[in-house]
Amino acid sequence: MHYPWWYVPSLTSPMLIAMIATIHVFVSLYAVGGGIVLAGEVSYAYKVNNKSLLDYLRSHTLFFILLTVVFGAITGVGIWWTISLSSPLATEALIHIFVFGWAMEYVFFVLEIVAAFIFHYYWGRLDPKVHKTIGWIYAVSAYISLVLITAITAFQLDIGNWTPDKGMWVAFFNPQTFPQIIARSGASLLLASLYIYLHAAFKLKDNAQLRALVENRTSKWAMAGAALVTVGGAWWYVNLPESAKAALAGASALNILTLLIFTASAVVFFMLYFGPYRNPGWLNPGFAILYFVIGIAATGTGEFIREGVRKPYIVYNYVTGNNVLISEIPKLQATGYLNGGTWTKAFMKAHYPQVFGTDGNIDGNKLLQLPASDQIKVGEVLFQYHCNDCHSTRGFSGVAELTRGWSKGMIHTVVTHLDKAHFFMPPWCGTEAEATVLTEYLQSRSEPVPEGMKFSNINSRENTLAEKVGRGEAEK
Amino acid sequence: MNPQDLIGPFSPLGNPAPFWFITFFKVFGFILHMIPMNIWYAGMLLVAIFATFGRNHSLELAHRLSRSMPIIVAMGVNLGIVPLLFTQVGYYQFYYPAGILMAYAWFSxxxxxxFAYxxxxxxxxSVKNNKHTKLALASAWISSIAFIFIGFLFANNFSLMANINxxxxxxxxxxxxxxxxxxxxNTADPTLIPRWLMMFGLAITTTAVYIAFDAAFFKKRDTSPLTGSSTSDYKTWAGKFAFAFYTLGMVLFAVMGSWYIFGALEKSTFDQLSQNSFMYIIFGLTAVSPGLVWIAMLLQRKGVKRKVTIFAAILQFVVVTLNAVSRQWVQNLEIFRFKNISELPVNIQWSPMILFLxxxxxxxxxxxxxxxxxxxVEKSVA
Structure with a gap:
């Protein structure tokens, strides 16, 4: 709230983070797992002096570089871009806590890039021992970058014993760090294997013997990955904060997705066991594509759940989903959300100077004396800065639909008791007068109950009852 | 609306390192980023032009540049993380609002x-596989234009950061x-265009030095399959071309730099710059330093020479460094007028900092x- 809010119609700007981050994870996990598998397999191929396997791995390395060094690296930078645009306050906090963690990650990025290019471009020209070492330099660097970034995302879910006066290490070793590292390590190996299957299914279409070898050897990495995902996932769940467990249990979308991820994981596991592990040679392009799609679906779902259960925080117990520092909430509730926001206050000063009192702050009474149309406009400002992080007006999680058929009293009750109505929403961070103008705005956008519904009369009765309840709450 | 009202409060967490440390790594990281970035910024346009219109040596140059360009872009993108990171640590109250105000362009x-990469x-x-298709040529053009446009967007954001009014x-x-x-x-800002094109001029000079360096050190002793000419022919041509190209870049840099300093910079900033003798010297050196590299390039106009090329490369590094330092100085002057961001209390994270170093x-x-x-490996081949 100390920064201007970026309004993206219909979608909400944080959804851009989700889009970029999910796409990035598909490739970045491969960048880590693929590096480990390539280093391991190249070492094996040198050991047994299998030239045809080395040739295949060389061709896979180019595919790997084209995907990870270009798309993976730039979408990774893209996450930074989007979080700074869509969640600037949370980003500001994370950067100040983890700046040296990110700086260390940068060192390993540079090592990754240099090692990856030398590994590929000097293939066959370097001494095998040096070549293998460079492969492992890449693998270790990539893995350390996974560890560093996972600790930061884990911290977002549970800050553990960290308080603002404590340094980076307390934040780094939070209860979620190790479970997530294990789960992601497994996911990286599993996903890397599916990428290799996809590539090998096309590249080695006419070389059944080599394809079977690649299939069988890769399946061992994949099985190890699946085991790590299971262990890490279970530990992740056990270590979840209560709010996250409740979100997982309470949100129907998350229920379905959790079921989906377990089903997809089980399907991949059985396909791996009965396919490449027990019966190498089954792999064909269609099978590999199916594998890959299921793997991607499981990974994407996992990431969605990981993000979803964090609500109502961006950083657990420190920054709320609508970019408010927890420590600032009492003051905002006392003196007003519009007063507390740098840009909201400047906007109000420029457009509604008449609502400011002699103390330089917005006076609630004066706010309510504005003409009805202006109250709605001020309500829209509140909506943008307080609600638009998660809700659009019409579109993604649109309030027009969510409040369909609600009376003004119901809306007002929910606005003033956001965290009570839904524990995964942040509390109302404004004054009573601000709640009233926000209610006016939401009421003006709310859709009516759909026409023609058989129980529309019942709805009307419920609305009346709810209105009474809402009015009662408002009067309190 | 008062511009002061739009600047958010300091982070309650304090700075994890002293402000000088943050600024040092911001500038140092920018210097390291600028070198590869300069080469793709001007170099890719050169690739596109010579790939389309080039003959003999110029076409060979396009091919040579394009072969190393994927590595140069990868290094440049990664080296760009550090200045961006430290910008967000020290200058967040300015960097975030500027980015958000032009969010679509910045996101793009x-x-x-x-696509460019x-x-x-x-x-x-296509060069490596000797398949010169129209698609490949179009890709070179699209990349070069995209890089120049990205430069324009960067100039926008980083000039808007300090253009609070x-x-x-x-x-x-x-x-x-x-x-x-x-x-x-930030198109209403008079400094935008000269800033953007000044960097392009600098990029041309860095690329020119790279061309000479590449010819002096990486060109193998063989006969070019493209031209049928010998290595020494190419080295002679490269020295001549690099000198001409450097001259072009230096002129552009000088013209845009003069426009920026004397024609676009706010008077109060200009006055502050001219009153501080140390800054005066730094800016003077920034302005004249390309001239020294130009002399080193002049000495190679009849063919690249390894020792002179090394000297030119070191001098060009100094040119880039001076440029980064001067830019930071101006940015601090412009920002500190609104808020002294070095006053944020410091809460040093010693052990992570030492581990990072x-x-x-x-x-x-x-x-x-x-x-x-x-x-x-290369030596054993030679």
């Missing part, structure tokens, strides 16, 4: 960069109920070891 950098690969692989105009024109629509650009040194040593291995 990522999308454009992906793949374009580089398409052309590079114009935040108001952009915000007033592009807000929806107080929220930024993100469709702004240690890893940085170890990382450099490992990179050095890997490079030594490939140099040994």
């Amino acid at each position: 950098v990522i999308v454009i960069l992906i 793949y374009g580089v690969y398409v052309y590079s692989l 114009d935040w108001i105009h952009i915000y007033n024109k592009t807000n929806v109920a107080g929220a930024a629509l993100g469709t702004g650009l 240690l890893l940085f040194v170890i990382g450099l040593a490992v990179v050095g070891w890997m490079i030594a291995k490939i140099v040994a």
Whole structure:
């Protein structure tokens, strides 16, 4: 709230983070797992002096570089871009806590890039021992970058014993760090294997013997990955904060997705066991594509759940989903959300100077004396800065639909008791007068109950009852 | 609306390192980023032009540049993380609002960069595989234009960061109920165009030095399949061309730099600059330093010479460094007028900082070891 809010119609700007981050994870996990598998397999191929396997791995390395060094690296930078645009306050906090963690990650990025290019471009020209070492330099660097970034995302879910006066290490070793590292390590190996299957299914279409070898050897990495995902996932769940467990249990979308991820994981596991592990040679392009799609679906779902259960925080117990520092909430509730926001206050000063009192702050009474149309406009400002992080007006999680058929009293009750109505929403961070103008705005956008519904009369009765309840709450 | 009202409060967490440390790494990181970035910025345009219109040596240059371009872009993108990181640590109150006001353009950098980078690969692989298709040529052009456009967007954001007065105009024109629509650009700022093109001029000079360096050190002793001419012919041509190209870049840099300093910079900033003798010297050196490299390039106009090329490369590094330092100085002057951001209390994170510095040194040593291995391979081939 100390920064201007970026309004993206219909979608909400944080959804851009989700889009970029999910796409990035598909490739970045491969960048880590693929590096480990390539280093391991190249070492094996040198050991047994299998030239045809080395040739295949060389061709896979180019595919790997084209995907990870270009798309993976730039979408990774893209996450930074989007979080700074869509969640600037949370980003500001994370950067100040983890700046040296990110700086260390940068060192390993540079090592990754240099090692990856030398590994590929000097293939066959370097001494095998040096070549293998460079492969492992890449693998270790990539893995350390996974560890560093996972600790930061884990911290977002549970800050553990960290308080603002404590340094980076307390934040780094939070209860979620190790479970997530294990789960992601497994996911990286599993996903890397599916990428290799996809590539090998096309590249080695006419070389059944080599394809079977690649299939069988890769399946061992994949099985190890699946085991790590299971262990890490279970530990992740056990270590979840209560709010996250409740979100997982309470949100129907998350229920379905959790079921989906377990089903997809089980399907991949059985396909791996009965396919490449027990019966190498089954792999064909269609099978590999199916594998890959299921793997991607499981990974994407996992990431969605990981993000979803964090609500109502961006950083657990420190920054709320609508970019408010927890420590600032009492003051905002006392003196007003519009007063507390740098840009909201400047906007109000420029457009509604008449609502400011002699103390330089917005006076609630004066706010309510504005003409009805202006109250709605001020309500829209509140909506943008307080609600638009998660809700659009019409579109993604649109309030027009969510409040369909609600009376003004119901809306007002929910606005003033956001965290009570839904524990995964942040509390109302404004004054009573601000709640009233926000209610006016939401009421003006709310859709009516759909026409023609058989129980529309019942709805009307419920609305009346709810209105009474809402009015009662408002009067309190 | 008062511009002061739009600057948010300090982070309650304090700075994790002293402000000088943050600024040092911001500038140092920018210097390291600028070198590869300069080469793709001007170099890719050269690739596109010579790939389309070039003959003999110029076409060979396009091919040589394109083969190393994927590595140059990868290094440049990664080296760009450090200045961006430390910008966010020390200058967040200015960097975030500027980015949000032009959010769509800023966000588009990522999308454009992906296309530009793949374009580089398409052309590079076409050269490697000796398949010169129209698609490859189009990719080279698309990449080069995309890089120049990305430069324009960067110039926009980083000039808007310090142009707080114009935040108001952009915000007033592009807000929806107080929220930024993100469709702004800093086009009303008179410093924008000279800043953008000054960097392009600098990029031409760095690319010219790279061309000479590449010819002096990486051109193998063989006969070019493209031209049928010998290595020494190419080295002679490269020295001559690099000198001409450097001259072009230096002129552009001088013209745009003069426009920026004398014609676009706010008077109060200009006055502050001219009153501080140390800054005066730094700016003077920034202005004249390309002249020294130009002399080194002049000495190679009849053919590149290894020792002179090394000298030119070191001098060009100094030119880039002076440029980065001067830019930072101006940015601080412009920003500190609104808020002294060095006053944020410091809450030093000693052990992570020491570990980072240690890893940085170890990382450099490992990179050095890997490079030594490939140099040994190259030497054994030669």
